[in-house]
Structures are given as C-alpha cells and as structure tokens.
Amino acid sequence: MTSSLHKSDLDLAKRVAVGDEMAFREFFQAYFPRLYRFALARNGDAAFAEETAQATLCKVMGKLGQYRGEASLFTWLCQICRNEMSAHFRRANTDPARHVPLEETDILRAALESLSSGMDDPEVFSRGQETARLVQVVLDHLPANYCRVLELKYLAGDRVSAIAGVLGVSEKAAESMLSRARIAFKDAFVMLYGNDASELLHD
Amino acid sequence: MTSNKTSDGAAGSDPSEHHELTPSEMDMIGQLIRNSGQREAIPELVERRVYAKVEAAFREATAARRRLKTRLWAMAAAVLVAIGAGIAMQMTLGPQPVGDPVSFARVSVVRGAPVADGAALGVGAAVDIGSALETGVGARLTLILGDGATIRLDEKSRLTVQSADRLELVRGAVYVDSGPKAVASNRVVVTPFGDVHELGTQFEVRSAPDVLRVAVREGSVELKKAGIDANRLQAETGLDLRADGSVRFFDIEASDNYWAWAETMAPQFTLEAATVYDYLVWVARETGRELVISQDKSSQALKNSQLHGSIEGLSPEDSLAVVLPTTRFASDIVVSKTTIRIR
Numbered sequence: 001m002t003s004s005l006h007k008s009d010l011d012l013a014k015r016v017a018v019g020d021e022m023a024f025r026e027f028f029q030a031y032f033p034r035l036y037r038f039a040l041a042r043n044g045d046a047a048f049a050e051e052t053a054q055a056t057l058c059k060v061m062g063k064l065g066q067y068r069g070e071a072s073l074f075t076w077l078c079q080i081c082r083n084e085m086s087a088h089f090r091r092a093n094t095d096p097a098r099h100v101p102l103e104e105t106d107i108l109r110a111a112l113e114s115l116s117s118g119m120d121d122p123e124v125f126s127r128g129q130e131t132a133r134l135v136q137v138v139l140d141h142l143p144a145n146y147c148r149v150l151e152l153k154y155l156a157g158d159r160v161s162a163i164a165g166v167l168g169v170s171e172k173a174a175e176s177m178l179s180r181a182r183i184a185f186k187d188a189f190v191m192l193y194g195n196d197a198s199e200l201l202h203d
Numbered sequence: 204m205t206s207n208k209t210s211d212g213a214a215g216s217d218p219s220e221h222h223e224l225t226p227s228e229m230d231m232i233g234q235l236i237r238n239s240g241q242r243e244a245i246p247e248l249v250e251r252r253v254y255a256k257v258e259a260a261f262r263e264a265t266a267a268r269r270r271l272k273t274r275l276w277a278m279a280a281a282v283l284v285a286i287g288a289g290i291a292m293q294m295t296l297g298p299q300p301v302g303d304p305v306s307f308a309r310v311s312v313v314r315g316a317p318v319a320d321g322a323a324l325g326v327g328a329a330v331d332i333g334s335a336l337e338t339g340v341g342a343r344l345t346l347i348l349g350d351g352a353t354i355r356l357d358e359k360s361r362l363t364v365q366s367a368d369r370l371e372l373v374r375g376a377v378y379v380d381s382g383p384k385a386v387a388s389n390r391v392v393v394t395p396f397g398d399v400h401e402l403g404t405q406f407e408v409r410s411a412p413d414v415l416r417v418a419v420r421e422g423s424v425e426l427k428k429a430g431i432d433a434n435r436l437q438a439e440t441g442l443d444l445r446a447d448g449s450v451r452f453f454d455i456e457a458s459d460n461y462w463a464w465a466e467t468m469a470p471q472f473t474l475e476a477a478t479v480y481d482y483l484v485w486v487a488r489e490t491g492r493e494l495v496i497s498q499d500k501s502s503q504a505l506k507n508s509q510l511h512g513s514i515e516g517l518s519p520e521d522s523l524a525v526v527l528p529t530t531r532f533a534s535d536i537v538v539s540k541t542t543i544r545i546r
Contacts, residue, residue, distance in 0.1 A: 019265035021314075022341060028257060033245050040243065054253045058260035062267070128238065135239035154236040182224055182232050 010069035017065040032057060034074060034140035035081055041133040042085055052088055056081040074141060141188045146181035153178055247411055248443075259460030262467065266521050307332045307364050308346035308354065311470040315342030317356070336362045338375065345468045352381045352390075355468040357409075369393060376409035378465040381422070396444050397428030404438075405457075405488075407465065415444045420457045420491055457491030458541045466490060467518055474514050479530055480505035487543050489519035495544040505532065505545065 012030075015023035035056055040049035060080060067076055139147045145167075152158045152166060164174035224232075306329040317324050317338045330336065330346055336356060338344055344356040356362055360375020370377065371393040379390065381404055390401040392408045396415035399408050404422025408415070417426055418441035426434040426442070434442060434450070443451045455461055469489045474482065483505065487494040496502045508530065514522040527533050537544045 016261070017264075019261075019268065024258070024261050025341060028254060032250065032253060032257070033242075036245050036249075037243055046249075050249050050253060054256050057253070057257040061257065061260040061264040131235070132239035133243070135235045136242045139236070139239075139242060150232075150236055151241075154233045155241060179224075182229060185232055185236075186224060186228060 006069040006072055009073035010067065013064040013067040013069075013073060016061075028057070031074065031077055035077055037133065037136050037140055038078055038081060039085065041130075041137045044129065044133070048085075048088065052081060052084045055084045055088075059084070072141075138185060138189050141191075142181065142184050145177065146184050149174070149177050149181045150185060248414060251409075251411075255461055255464070259463040262463055262518075263460075266518070306330060306349075307334070307367060308348045310344065311347045311353065312343075312345035312355075312468050314344075314468070315339065315358070317342045317344040330364065332364050332366055334364050336360075336364070343464070343468050345470055347470060350382070352379065353470055354379055355465050357464055365393070372408055372410050374410055376407055378405070378407045378462075378468075380405045380465075396446075397426050400425040400427060406436075407462075413446045417442055417444075418455050418461065420455075420462060421488075456541070459491070462491055466520065469519055471515060472519070472522075474510050474512055474526070477510050478506050479508040479510060479532060482510055482526065483536075483543055483545075486519045486523060492538075492540075493542045495542050497544070497546055501535070501545050508532070 012023055012027055016027050032053060035053040036049050039052040040046065042048070042052075056077060060077065067073065071079075139150065142150075149163060149167070152163045153160075158166070160174050160178065161171055163178065164171045167174055167177070169177070308330045310324050310326055310328045310330065313324060313326055315338065317336065319328075319330055319334045319336050324330075324336075324344065336344060338356050338358050338360050340358055342358055346354045346356075348354065354362075354370070355378040357376035357378070360377065361373040362375075362377055363371040363373065365371050368389040369391050377392060379392065379401060381390070381401060392399040392401075394408060394410045394415055396410070399406070399417055402423045402425060404424055405420040406422070406424050407418045407420070409418075410416075417424060417436060419436045419438055421438050423435060423437050426436065426444070428444070436442060439455055439457055441453050441455050443453070445451075466489050472482065472485050480502065483494055486492070496505070510526065510530075514525060517525060523538060527536055527538075530536075532545065535546045537546070
C-alpha cells in the first residue's frame with residue numbers, strides 16, 4: 001500500500017496544513033461528526049464524545065502536515081482519537097477495565113443478538129443502541145458514495161431503479177455499487193470488530 | 204477476509220478480489236443497517252462549540268507557521284521606529300469614523316462573498332439603513348459605523364439594519380464593538396428571543412432556532428424579553444436562553460479562543476505614524492488582553508515612539524511577531540495569553 005492510494009485525503013490534509021480556510025471547513029464537516037460517533041460508540045457518553053473528538057481535532061491542526069496518506073485520513077484520525085480516549089481515562093483516573101472497548105467481539109455478539117430480541121427489556125434496548133452505534137461507526141469508515149447507497153437501500157427502502165435515479169447512473173451501475181458497498185461494509189465491520197463479527201454475519 | 208484499499212479509500216471495493224456475499228450475509232447487513240437507523244446527528248450547539256475551538260486551533264497553527272515565515276522577513280521589513288520626544292503625531296486609535304450621514308456604515312473587512320439585499324459587498328461599500336446583510340458559508344463582514352463602532356457578522360448569518368440604533372439578527376452571530384472610548388449608546392440587537400441593549404462594550408449575540416447566546420467580552424449588556432426580568436451581563440460572562448425559557452449562565456475570558464473569529468475580522472490598523480502605545484492598546488483590545496504598564500515613564504516612552512510601515516493582512520495576534528522585535532521595547536514587553544506587560 002502506498003501513499004498514492006489516499007491521494008484525495010492527502011490533498012485535503014495538505015490544504016488544511018497550509019491554512020486554506022475552505023479546506024478547513026471541508027475537513028471539519030467531513031470528520032467531526034464521524035469522530036464524534038466513533039468516540040460515542042466507546043461508552044455512549046455524549047460529553048466524553050464531544051471532549052475527545054474536539055481534543056483530537058485540535059491536536060491534529062498542527063500535525064496534518066505529518067499525514068502521509070498511508071492509511072485513510074479517517075483511520076489516521078481514529079488512531080489519534082484512541083490515544084485521546086486513553087489519555088482521558090488516565091486523567092480521570094478511571095479503571096480502563098470499566099470501559100470495555102466495544103470493539104471486543106463478545107460485546108458485539110451480545111449486541112447483535114439483541115437484533116432478534118424484543119426491545120422492551122431496558123438491557124436489550126441498551127444493547128440495541130450499542131449495535132446502532134457500532135454500525136454507524138462502520139458506515140462512517142466507508143467512502144461517502146458507499147454509505148449513501150447503503151442508506152438509500154436499507155433506510156430509505158429504495159429499489160435499485162430508484163437508487164439509480166438518485167445517483168444518476170444506470171441500474172446496472174447502481175446494482176454494482178450496491179454490491180461493492182455491501183462487501184466494503186462487511187470488510188470494514190470485520191476490520192473493526194474482528195473475525196468473530198464475520199461469523200456473526202453468517203448466522 | 205481480504206481487505207484491499209483503492210484510490211477512493213474504499214475497503215474492498217473491487218469485488219473481483221472477493222467472494223460474493225451469501226444471501227444470509229446480505230440479509231444480516233441489511234438488518235444491521237435498518238436497525239441502526241440514520242446516523243446520529245450532532246447537536247447544533249455541540250458542533251458550533253467544537254467548531255469554535257478547532258477553528259481557533261487551526262488559526263493558531265496557521266499563525267505559528269506564518270510567524271516562522273515572517274520572523275526573517277520582519278528583520279528586514281520596513282517597520283521602523285523613530286524614537287524621540289515630541290515627534291509622535293496625534294493618532295486616531297483604530298478605524299476612522301465614517302461621516303456620511305446617509306449611510307449607516309461602510310464595509311471595512313470582507314471574507315468570502317457577503318451580500319446586501321442580494322448584491323455583492325466590497326471593502327468601502329456603503330451600507331444603508333434598511334439593508335439586509337447576509338453571509339453564507341465561509342463569508343464574514345465587518346462594518347464601521349459613524350461613531351467608530353464596528354459590527355462584525357459571522358458566517359451563515361443574516362442581519363437587518365432596521366434603524367441607526369436597531370439591528371435585527373435573523374440568524375447566525377454578530378459581534379459589536381463600540382470602541383475603547385465608547386459613550387452611552389442606544390444600540391439594540393433584536394432577536395426572536397429578546398432584545399440585547401448595548402451599554403458600551405464588546406459583545407456577541409448568536410441566534411439559533413432553539414437557543415440565543417449572548418456573550419460579553421468587555422463592558423456590559425442587558426437582555427430584555429417580554430415576561431422575564433432583564434438580565435444584565437457583565438464582562439467575561441454570558442448566557443444561553445433556550446426556547447423553553449431556561450437560562451444557563453457561563454463565564455468566558457476576554458482572551459478565550461471563542462472570540463478568535465471576531466479578531467480575524469478586526470478593521471485594519473494604520474501602523475504608519477502610530478505610536479507604540481496606540482498599537483499596543485489596539486492589539487490588547489482586539490485580543491482580549493489586559494495592557495499592564497508598570498511605570499509612568501514607560502507609558503510616556505511608548506507614547507513618544509512612532510511606528511512606520513504596514514501590517515496589512517496580518518491579524519492583531521500575528522502582527523505582534525512582526526512589530527515588537529523592531530521596537531526598542533522588545534525586551535521589556537512580555538506577552539502572555541491574558542496580558543501584555545511592559546516592565
């Protein structure tokens with residue numbers, strides 16, 4: 001994998017690093033919501049999500065020139081965000097064991113099981129919320145066009161013909177993009193949450 | 204599992220390198236996404252709060268890089284100090300007031316493409332009473348009024364000049380600076396939540412659909428709303444008034460990064476022939492620092508020292524790195540986050 005694989009990310013980072021205000025706004029609008037949701041998925045605490053996403057973005061303002069495009073910009077930001085989360089727990093003198101990362105697949109398994117359970121039970125409802133956040137983090141890791149096509153298909157309930165109309169492409173192209181997006185979703189899911197997650201998708 | 208990256212950053216975007224998903228996998232993916240619902244939206248106030256902090260960090264990083272570049276330039280720049288008693292001219296601090304009686308104000312600083320009644324606004328343009336000013340994404344605007352006060356409009360804002368003393372903030376944020384020698388003013392910023400009466404000050408009013416924020420940097424303002432007691436706010440305090448009537452008070456330092464956007468819209472200071480004292484007063488005011496001069500003789504020396512050159516294009520903060528090293532006071536001036544102290 002070479003840096004050229006993330007050329008658009010690299011270009012954006014460079015423009016922000018040299019003080020381009022339009023690029024800064026583009027960067028903030030693209031990455032703040034995703035980082036916020038990434039942090040929120042950690043423990044469901046909105047104040048914690050705000051603090052760590054803000055600390056991450058403030059920290060990278062002086063470091064974007066160091067981004068080399070070897071991973072996607074969001075992956076790079078997530079790594080810095082993880083460090084900020086750890087720093088937060090250290091400052092709060094909190095036992096990290098009490099903040100079990102949601103990435104752990106047994107947590108994920110329990111959360112996924114909630115999909116087939118009733119939502120009346122508060123514990124089950126809470127798991128359902130965790131699942132939603134996990135899925136949203138996966139979607140945030142996908143390219144915007146993949147995310148959009150999946151949301152059109154599964155949230156808006158659009159047929160492929162309607163998706164093709166929205167995207168301005170042929171039905172065949174829309175079907176192909178949807179297929180790629182599903183595979184990308186699965187890969188990102190497994191990348192983030194481990195191979196057990198892959199097995200869960202077969203259940 | 205394989206995971207390949209492509210130019211668009213997709214994970215596994217070439218299906219030829221993957222096995223096809225089974226129907227049950229596709230079902231599970233659909234079920235996961237449907238159950239998760241729309242991705243969680245970020246509350247507007249949270250986004251705005253974080254944006255202000257991150258934007259300040261962005262500007263600081265940009266300024267630090269620029270300072271590095273200008274340090275060498277500054278040594279050779281034509282920012283010279285003529286020292287000697289009696290040679291300092293009487294300078295007007297900050298922007299010159301506008302005398303045109305038919306105009307409400309003139310445009311002093313422009314970022315992006317602000318408009319008045321749909322027409323583009325440039326530096327020097329007159330703004331009349333009745334004008335509706337609008338700034339889109341990335342656009343900001345500073346006006347200088349006839350009494351020397353400045354009005355700065357943040358991005359994504361709309362402000363209507365109802366009369367010489369009455370401004371209606373429809374949305375977004377406006378920063379009002381009545382100047383360092385402000386006299387009593389009848390100026391009012393009208394919002395759907397209530398009216399903010401200026402009492403000689405620097406303050407910001409920010410209006411969103413569900414909350415009104417008033418923050419005071421210097422002086423004081425009074426928020427009046429039908430049915431509630433007037434809320435008088437002093438310097439370095441603020442309040443959030445929500446649509447449900449609840450009020451939250453908070454403290455905010457004059458030098459807090461919250462004010463960074465307004466600082467970037469400061470009217471140009473004319474350095475040529477200004478005294479070091481006037482320059483420092485301007486920087487201190489625009490950056491929310493306290494100017495502390497320990498001895499009378501220092502104050503007099505600063506007032507007798509004249510500057511030459513230009514700081515065009517530099518923010519008040521950035522200009523310090525250019526101007527101070529060229530003065531004979533460089534070793535006596537200590538700049539911290541909250542003060543400019545002259546020994």
